[in-house]
Amino acid sequence: MTARLSTAFHTISMALGIALIYWWLHIPYLQTYSLQAFALIGLVYFFVKGLSKTKAWHILPAFMSIETMLATMAFLLLIGATGNTSSWFYPLTYIHLFFVIFSSRVGTSILVTMLIILFHYGLSPNLVQHELVSLLTLPIVMAFFIFAKLQHEEATKDQLIIAEEEIKLSEIEAEEFQLENFLQNFLEPKITQFEKLLEYPGNLDVIKGQLHLIKIEIEKLLSRIKAAG
Structure with missing residues (x-):
């Protein structure tokens, strides 16, 4: 360049x-x-x-x-x-x-x-007259070109703003998908599993282990969301 x-x-x-x-x-x-x-x-x-x-x-x-x-x-x-x-x-x-x-x-x-x-x-x-007229058209053409340039720059800025908004929207949709996937495929089955484990008092250690696992997965999810943001 x-x-x-x-x-x-x-x-x-x-x-x-x-x-x-x-x-x-x-x-x-x-x-x-x-x-x-x-x-x-x-x-x-x-x-x-x-x-x-x-x-x-x-x-x-x-x-x-x-x-x-x-x-x-x-x-x-x-x-x-x-x-x-x-x-x-x-x-x-x-x-x-x-x-x-x-x-x-x-x-x-x-x-x-x-x-x-x-x-x-x-x-x-x-x-001569026609040559002078041709010369005097230059400021008019210049003004038209400057106007067209400014319009082009404004349209380019609008396109960049739209592109940035589309990227942000994609990131939000990705975060929503991750959250939905976490809730449906991990947290909801774990809650169902807890309900069954709570029926037997001897499963306390297992429940603690599962809670620790949930905590780790939540931290991972939050880290991915922060990294995407």
Whole structure:
């Protein structure tokens, strides 16, 4: 599993990743190699995913990990190098937002979304109307994704609570079964046996022995119930 970063370090690394790609795309010599750099970052991303031993189809970055920064750098480099907001790859921005929001804290997600908007605007200050509209849809999509994430987390918590209640119910049922088994299969026959033994005064030692046995079995039952609790 990929190491989880602190909130501050995760946020700073995301901001630095965005700043690095912005700087890269402003240098003509480096910009020439943008697609090669995109491929390299993509390979590093999947290498890190491989180190975390996740399943092959789990492409979403691990929560609060360096993977989110790598994914952000890859998306921004690909989109920025192929036309920015007019790029055929610009719709990938919404997938990128999904990755960021579901693998970051809410505060980090909001900050990164604002930085992404500034990134695209900084690359192309003279946006035409439809490009500007596309850029301004990002906060709306971000809010929707955050709402969906919070709803998902709430549903997950409810499922965990239900699962815990089911486990407790199973434990209670097991305790009830043990108690019922003790009463029906041990204590009740012993009481019947006592009734017969009491008919003869000479059976006092036998009765004491049986009472001691009952005491031992009760202690065992109580120990099992306490251990289960």
